[in-house]
Structure formats: C-alpha cells, structure tokens
Amino acid sequence: MEIIRLNESEDRDFIERVSRESGQAVENCYQCGKCTAGCPVAFAYDLMPHQVMRMVQMGLKEEVLRCQSIWLCASCVTCTVRCPRNIDVAMVMDTLRIMARRKGMVPPGRGRNVALFNNNFLGSIQKYGRLFEFATMAMFNLKTGQPFREASTGLTMLRRGKLKLSVTKPRGLEEINRIFEKVRQAEKEV
Amino acid sequence: MKFAYYPGCSLETSGKEYDLSTRAVSKHLGIELTEVPDWSCCGATAGHSTSHLLALALPARNLALAEKTGLDVTAPCAACYQRLALACHELNHNPQLREKVNEITERPFHGKIKVISILEVISSVGLEQIRAQVVKPLKGLKIAAYYGCLLVRPRAIQIDDTENPQIIEQIMQAAGAEPVDWPHKTECCGASLAVSNEEVAIPMVSRILKAAALSGANCLVCACPLCHFNLDMRQLKVNRLQGTNYHLPVFYFTQLLGVAMGLNPQDLSLHTHFVDTGQVLKLVG
Ligand code: SF4
Numbered sequence: 504m505e506i507i508r509l510n511e512s513e514d515r516d517f518i519e520r521v522s523r524e525s526g527q528a529v530e531n532c533y534q535c536g537k538c539t540a541g542c543p544v545a546f547a548y549d550l551m552p553h554q555v556m557r558m559v560q561m562g563l564k565e566e567v568l569r570c571q572s573i574w575l576c577a578s579c580v581t582c583t584v585r586c587p588r589n590i591d592v593a594m595v596m597d598t599l600r601i602m603a604r605r606k607g608m609v610p611p612g613r614g615r616n617v618a619l620f621n622n623n624f625l626g627s628i629q630k631y632g633r634l635f636e637f638a639t640m641a642m643f644n645l646k647t648g649q650p651f652r653e654a655s656t657g658l659t660m661l662r663r664g665k666l667k668l669s670v671t672k673p674r675g676l677e678e679i680n681r682i683f684e685k686v687r688q689a690e691k692e693v
Numbered sequence: 694m695k696f697a698y699y700p701g702c703s704l705e706t707s708g709k710e711y712d713l714s715t716r717a718v719s720k721h722l723g724i725e726l727t728e729v730p731d732w733s734c735c736g737a738t739a740g741h742s743t744s745h746l747l748a749l750a751l752p753a754r755n756l757a758l759a760e761k762t763g764l765d766v767t768a769p770c771a772a773c774y775q776r777l778a779l780a781c782h783e784l785n786h787n788p789q790l791r792e793k794v795n796e797i798t799e800r801p802f803h804g805k806i807k808v809i810s811i812l813e814v815i816s817s818v819g820l821e822q823i824r825a826q827v828v829k830p831l832k833g834l835k836i837a838a839y840y841g842c843l844l845v846r847p848r849a850i851q852i853d854d855t856e857n858p859q860i861i862e863q864i865m866q867a868a869g870a871e872p873v874d875w876p877h878k879t880e881c882c883g884a885s886l887a888v889s890n891e892e893v894a895i896p897m898v899s900r901i902l903k904a905a906a907l908s909g910a911n912c913l914v915c916a917c918p919l920c921h922f923n924l925d926m927r928q929l930k931v932n933r934l935q936g937t938n939y940h941l942p943v944f945y946f947t948q949l950l951g952v953a954m955g956l957n958p959q960d961l962s963l964h965t966h967f968v969d970t971g972q973v974l975k976l977v978g
C-alpha cells in the first residue's frame with residue numbers, strides 16, 4: 504500500500520476548485536462507499552470512486568489527476584443517482600478528466616487510449632461536423648499501432664451497409680469549426 | 694403527431710436498423726418525423742469528457758436548428774437524447790449560460806421546444822392504439838428489456854425510473870411479447886470504453902448477457918445504437934474469449950414493434966445483425 508503524506512505541498516484549494524468547476528459540494532461526501540459499490544467499472548479502477556472523492560477532499564491533486572479511473576469512468580451516472588449526499592459523482596469525474604487534460608497531463612495506462620479516442624472523435628466532428636466512423640476507427644488503429652484491429656468486423660459491416668466510406672457533411676462546417684475555436688477561446692479566459 | 698427528428702451519427706451507419714425501423718414504425722403509427730435540417734454531431738461522451746462548454750454548444754446548435762421547425766425534437770439514439778436533453782435542461786435553467794452558449798453557436802436557442810426520447814414518443818400514441826395495430830403478436834418472445842444508462846440517468850432527464858423502468862416492457866407487452874424479470878436492465882454495458890479498452894468492456898457485456906440468459910429470455914430489446922452494437926457484435930467475442938455459447942439476438946424495440954405490426958422485414962433490417970435473428974423470429978411465426 505502506498506503511503507500518502509499530508510504535508511505543506513498539498514494543494515489546499517484543490518477541493519474548492521473542483522467544487523466550483525463541477526458545481527458539486529464535494530466536501531459533503533461522508534465516505535459511505537455506495538458510489539463504488541454500484542460502479543460497473545470499479546473492477547478496472549486504480550482508485551475507487553469514493554477514494555477519488557476523499558482524495559479531492561484532502562487536496563491530493565497530483566494523485567487524483569494522474570489516476571486511471573477518471574479516464575475509465577464510463578459516465579453511466581449510477582454513482583450520482585445513488586449518492587445519499589446528492590453529489591453528482593459522475594460530474595466530478597468529468598471535471599477531473601477535464602482538469603487533467605487542461606494541465607496537459609499524459610493519461611496513465613489505460614487512460615491513454617481513452618484520451619486518444621476522444622481526441623480522434625472530436626477531430627472528426629470538427630472536420631466533418633459529424634462522426635466519420637470509418638476514418639475515426641482507422642485513425643485510432645493507426646495511432647495505437649494495430650492497423651488491422653477489427654478488420655473483419657469492418658468488412659462484415661461494409662457488406663451489410665453498416666459502414667460508410669464517406670460521411671454526409673452538414674452544410675454548416677465552418678460554423679462548427681468556429682464553435683470549437685470560440686469554446687477554446689472562452690476557456691482560455693477563465 | 695409531428696416531431697423534429699435528430700438521427701445522430703451512428704444511425705447513418707452502425708445503427709442503421711434503428712433509423713429504418715423508427716421511420717417505418719412511426720409512419721405506420723401516424724407520427725410524422727421531419728429531419729432536423731443540417732444537424733451536426735451532439736459531441737457524445739468525447740464532448741463532455743473534454744469541455745463542459747463544448748458539451749453544451751454542440752447540442753445547442755442542433756436545438757436551435759430543431760427549434761426553427763417549430764416542433765419538439767425526438768432523438769432515437771439514447772446518447773444523443775441524453776446530450777440534447779441535458780443541454781436543453783441546463784440552458785433553460787441558466788439564462789446567463791444560455792446567452793454565452795448562444796454567442797458561441799451564433800444560432801440562438803430560445804428554449805421553446807422539448808427533447809423527447811423516441812420511446813416516449815411511441816408510447817404517447819397509447820398502448821391501446823399500439824395493441825390495435827398488432828397483426829402478428831410476438832407470442833413466444835421472452836424479452837429482456839435493456840435500457841442501459843443513458844435513458845434513465847441523470848434525474849433531470851430520465852424517461853423512467855432509474856432502477857426499474859417499465860416503458861419498453863409496456864410497449865413490448867402491447868405487441869404480445871413476454872418481458873422477463875431480470876436485474877441488469879439499467880446496468881452500463883461499457884460501450885464508451887469498447888473501442889479504447891475492449892478488455893474492460895468485454896466483462897461488462899458478458900455480465901449483462903449472463904443475467905439475460907439466466908432469466909430465461911430468448912432475446913434482448915434495446916433503444917440505443919451504442920448498446921446494440923456492443924451487445925450484438927461483442928457477443929461473438931464474449932463467446933470466443935470466455936467459452937460461453939450465448940445466442941441472444943439484440944433487437945431495437947422499433948424492429949420488434951414493426952414485426953408485430955406486420956411491416957416488411959426488409960424495412961426493419963432484421964438481417965444485418967451480427968447475432969442471427971432468424972431462429973428467434975421463427976417463434977413469432
Ligand atoms: S456515495 Fe456519495 S457520500 Fe457515499 S462515498 Fe460516494 S460520493 Fe461519498
């Protein structure tokens with residue numbers, strides 16, 4: 504077991520920042536563990552959801568932002584609807600993921616591919632306005648060094664008309680590009 | 694009944710059965726769908742994992758376009774439904790934020806329309822009405838209704854009870870099928886992790902298939918293209934990797950409703966699934 508030392512270097516206002524950005528009263532968590540008990544991905548986590556909450560409370564910023572769990576969270580929102588303290592735990596997970604990304608932290612372990620997938624997905628939207636499944640998958644495979652992953656599935660889909668080699672673009676492409684730019688701009692200002 | 698229709702990206706490709714069957718069934722039930730002109734992607738999980746503002750702006754553009762049609766908007770895809778409905782909820786409850794987002798999209802959304810899931814649209818026709826349209830009752834079909842997470846969570850936009858929803862069961866019962874009791878109907882299938890971390894998603898899929906099989910169901914019924922692809926395509930992988938032998942066709946509720954109403958099987962795209970549907974559909978005769 505890793506021993507965590509609470510010393511001066513801990514980020515005291517981390518809890519305040521997470522609370523503000525997520526809109527959740529993180530300090531209200533009383534560690535009942537219900538979020539963890541119902542989490543369908545907990546078996547693959549390095550930090551359990553209730554531990555994430557506790558570490559936010561303790562200001563252990565680095566430890567929380569470099570865990571895999573915040574990336575593996577499937578956003579199923581089970582924790583949120585079951586939390587007896589009415590904390591939107593899924594929103595806290597989202598917020599931590601966004602914070603880690605903003606800090607330019609490299610997602611560890613299994614988190615790496617999640618981040619890669621998300622980036623590819625958003626890249627497709629910015630470029631085509633819609634998800635171009637075929638190109639997004641091909642790009643993901645290339646970037647993860649497994650170019651022929653799911654090739655037979657892809658072929659079956661193609662034969663059954665469930666995969667398209669082109670994408671129907673909406674007319675407002677420039678408009679969508681501008682949305683991405685403006686969001687980026689607005690977020691720089693906060 | 695008239696609605697604006699937001700198909701979403703996957704209904705054009707991997708979820709095309711859902712698009713075809715939704716359009717066919719709606720038409721048959723007298724529901725008129727007008728596709729949202731020039732719609733774009735809702736951002737899905739990648740959006741809200743990356744930026745809260747982006748996760749509002751991308752749906753907001755579509756809400757504004759839908760609003761121009763003057764109709765409430767329906768999205769068959771559970772993920773699109775959740776994204777559009779949550780954005781709508783948040784923009785309506787926070788005028789300041791709405792102003793900020795409208796400034797970003799340059800397409801003002803005024804909050805004058807509602808976002809409604811296709812399950813709610815179809816059940817609003819009335820169970821009696823649906824029953825009256827059934828020409829081929831789904832006798833012999835024991836269905837495990839699978840909701841996944843997106844339709845029943847979070848609370849602000851849930852279409853039914855988060856732990857024990859009934860809306861799919863009610864519609865399927867009206868069509869003559871027999872729903873089974875089972876514990877995994879709102880358990881997450883891990884679709885959002887399936888591409889990036891398949892080894893995490895596989896046990897999640899497997900748990901759901903196991904629960905459905907143990908309950909005596911002979912098929913699964915869903916209302917989400919992501920769940921569908923994950924449970925249908927990955928069922929073969931679960932069998933291969935875990936030495937199981939599940940054969941549980943995964944249907945969209947609109948497909949089975951179409952079968953019950955005697956619609957042309959081609960229009961319902963019953964032949965494009967990974968797990969063959971023929972054997973189970975024979976039970977219906
Ligand atoms: S369910 Fe809520 S109160 Fe209980 S440990 Fe999780 S976050 Fe804390």
Ligand code: SF4
Nearest residue numbers: 542576577579580582
């Ligand atoms: S939202 Fe994330 S943390 Fe919460 S139960 Fe689902 S997977 Fe677990």
